[in-house]
Amino acid sequence: KTLLLYKNKKRVIRMIRLDHVILKLKEPVVNDEKIDIYHGQITCITGKSGAGKTTFLYILGLLDNMTDCDYYLNEHKINLKDENEKAKFRKQNIGYVFQDYNLISYLNISENIKLWAKISGLEADDNQIRSLLDKIHLNDKTGKEYPAELSGGQKQRIAIAMALIKRPDLLILDEPTSALDSKNTRYLMELLREIAKEDQLMIMIATHSNLVLEYADKVYNIVDHKIKCVKKNKENIEFINSDKKVEAKIFSCVNFVINYFKKHFTNKLILTLLCSLVIAIFVSSTVVSKGIIKKQEELLSNITNNEIVVTNNLFDTLYSQTARPFDKEELEKIKNVSGIENYCKFYTLKVNKLISGNQEINANIEIQPYAANMNIEEFQNQDNKIYISYDLAKILSVDQYPLSICLDITLPTQTDVKLTNVEMKVESYLESIYSNRYTNTNNIIYIEENYLLDLLDKLYGQLDLEVPEPSMILVYSKSYSMVYQIDEAIQNFLTSSRVECDFIDMTSVKESTQSIIFYTKLISYSLYIIAFLMLIIIYSRYIVNREYEFCMLKTNGLMKKEINKIVFTDILLQSLLFFIASISFEIVIGWILTYFNLYANISVLTLVIWTYVVSLGILIVPAIISLKIVNRFSPAEFLRK
Numbered sequence: 001k002t003l004l005l006y007k008n009k010k011r012v013i014r015m016i017r018l019d020h021v022i023l024k025l026k027e028p029v030v031n032d033e034k035i036d037i038y039h040g041q042i043t044c045i046t047g048k049s050g051a052g053k054t055t056f057l058y059i060l061g062l063l064d065n066m067t068d069c070d071y072y073l074n075e076h077k078i079n080l081k082d083e084n085e086k087a088k089f090r091k092q093n094i095g096y097v098f099q100d101y102n103l104i105s106y107l108n109i110s111e112n113i114k115l116w117a118k119i120s121g122l123e124a125d126d127n128q129i130r131s132l133l134d135k136i137h138l139n140d141k142t143g144k145e146y147p148a149e150l151s152g153g154q155k156q157r158i159a160i161a162m163a164l165i166k167r168p169d170l171l172i173l174d175e176p177t178s179a180l181d182s183k184n185t186r187y188l189m190e191l192l193r194e195i196a197k198e199d200q201l202m203i204m205i206a207t208h209s210n211l212v213l214e215y216a217d218k219v220y221n222i223v224d225h226k227i228k229c230v231k232k233n234k235e236n237i238e239f240i241n242s243d244k245k246v247e248a249k250i251f252s253c254v255n256f257v258i259n260y261f262k263k264h265f266t267n268k269l270i271l272t273l274l275c276s277l278v279i280a281i282f283v284s285s286t287v288v289s290k291g292i293i294k295k296q297e298e299l300l301s302n303i304t305n306n307e308i309v310v311t312n313n314l315f316d317t318l319y320s321q322t323a324r325p326f327d328k329e330e331l332e333k334i335k336n337v338s339g340i341e342n343y344c345k346f347y348t349l350k351v352n353k354l355i356s357g358n359q360e361i362n363a364n365i366e367i368q369p370y371a372a373n374m375n376i377e378e379f380q381n382q383d384n385k386i387y388i389s390y391d392l393a394k395i396l397s398v399d400q401y402p403l404s405i406c407l408d409i410t411l412p413t414q415t416d417v418k419l420t421n422v423e424m425k426v427e428s429y430l431e432s433i434y435s436n437r438y439t440n441t442n443n444i445i446y447i448e449e450n451y452l453l454d455l456l457d458k459l460y461g462q463l464d465l466e467v468p469e470p471s472m473i474l475v476y477s478k479s480y481s482m483v484y485q486i487d488e489a490i491q492n493f494l495t496s497s498r499v500e501c502d503f504i505d506m507t508s509v510k511e512s513t514q515s516i517i518f519y520t521k522l523i524s525y526s527l528y529i530i531a532f533l534m535l536i537i538i539y540s541r542y543i544v545n546r547e548y549e550f551c552m553l554k555t556n557g558l559m560k561k562e563i564n565k566i567v568f569t570d571i572l573l574q575s576l577l578f579f580i581a582s583i584s585f586e587i588v589i590g591w592i593l594t595y596f597n598l599y600a601n602i603s604v605l606t607l608v609i610w611t612y613v614v615s616l617g618i619l620i621v622p623a624i625i626s627l628k629i630v631n632r633f634s635p636a637e638f639l640r641k
Helices: 053-060 083-093 109-119 126-135 152-164 182-199 210-214 253-263 265-303 328-335 377-381 390-396 449-461 480-493 507-545 547-555 560-595 604-630 635-640
Strands: 015-019 029-031 035-038 041-047 070-073 094-097 170-174 202-206 218-223 226-232 307-311 340-346 349-356 359-361 365-370 386-388 403-410 418-429 444-448 472-477 498-501
Touching (some): 035 218, 041 210, 053 170, 053 635, 152 182, 182 202, 359 390, 365 449, 418 449, 547 560, 547 635
Parallel strands (some): 041 218, 094 170
């Protein structure tokens, strides 16, 4: 009776001893004596329905949260408060066969058996599975059959095979014959007796069947709220060879999730396509709204004038050669006004003589600078080309352009300072709608600002002088909507100067466009929220439907952190699929929107990052809910429920 003490280096006695057991039922049940379970024997626990047989199995199988009893497995006292230690022993030392057979419905026989082997850190090949199926007398099964194709008795034997593949020390069966007739009951018990002897297992069965009790080597009965031994065959316990298990391999949560996705490919594909389309619409509509805003700014900037004229000529024309030049401090203040994109120093040169071919023209002609920000398409090329006004083109009466001209140029106020025979190539002339609003002549030669400054530098160089600061500056805002603010800001510090702009209030147009953008965003956000709520429902139902599966995984030794890892891996893989599909949809949508010039200038990297963040974000709450559902019950609590 002190077999627990017997051991040598190579041969051991495999056994379990329980003491101080308390089954926390309506009326607690305690053990009347130590409960011993030995290898090679079938031990049964019996009692009336509701007496606590299944609860006792949960304690024996380390599934219950009870921590008060003493539990020895092969001489090792298990710390019942340590969930990791309990999980380790469940994983490697205990096999379970529950009343509903614990098969996973979407895996076939072979895959179910291999999964249980992998959880315990072992590998099971097809030869081992074939041998195991023969052992449980399922010679006619290939291993490719699914649980739905099996009878109740066949499912039960597969459940036994799944438990045996773990090479456990203890095999626990809960009411294994409740759905069997006497013939099949005898068949099962003969099989269990054979397994107990051949594999030297400890087998514990909860039953109320007298036929099962006939096969038991030891029987414990729950009566009068006590667990009593009522049958004990003569114990002839022999030492057995120590079973040194191979080093356990780590269970791959990633492979498990990938396999699940493969098994549910159609459902996952439909979910991915629907949600990805919503994500693509959401991201694209946000990008499109930026594109619409940009297009609106460009359109309104084109139909309005973003130019602000700052001049010291307080009367008549905007520009006068005799007006006071700005000092450097004033120019610096103008440049630092917020919202200014560019500015152009305005000067003019007088043309004394213009020769084109055989023509010599002595009309009142000026040279003026142009800048790329001016609302004239020709000036926006910034290729240093030269243009003339419509009125000057009429005087020249030339049909073919480009046109070569030769000029004599002077300073407006000092006609004795000249540049002669200045050759220029005129690219074209401007349309009649573009008139000169700065001076009182419409015969203009437009040259690029820096070219004009070079000419000025040569002219003033003849006087040994530097080019003076201008008396007028053309300021250009970044957006039409900022013109009025810049105008006000400049007037605040240049009180003695003249500030003019042709600002057109386009508020109503802008508000109309903003309304379109708002409703576009509202629709896309609504779709996103609908998809978000849909995923919460889908994933909540998805996890609830898989609760039994996760319970079986926990029962067989996976810890809480591993179950959480499975859920997180599932979420990450799903978000990756959402991301890939969303990018594909966005490429198609992008082609369409690019055709209409609605796609904003957004970098590919930004789009990729944003799409993945949205893809992951849509799954965060479902993931949290899923984890809460998965972890709300211990295996014993779930099985009782």
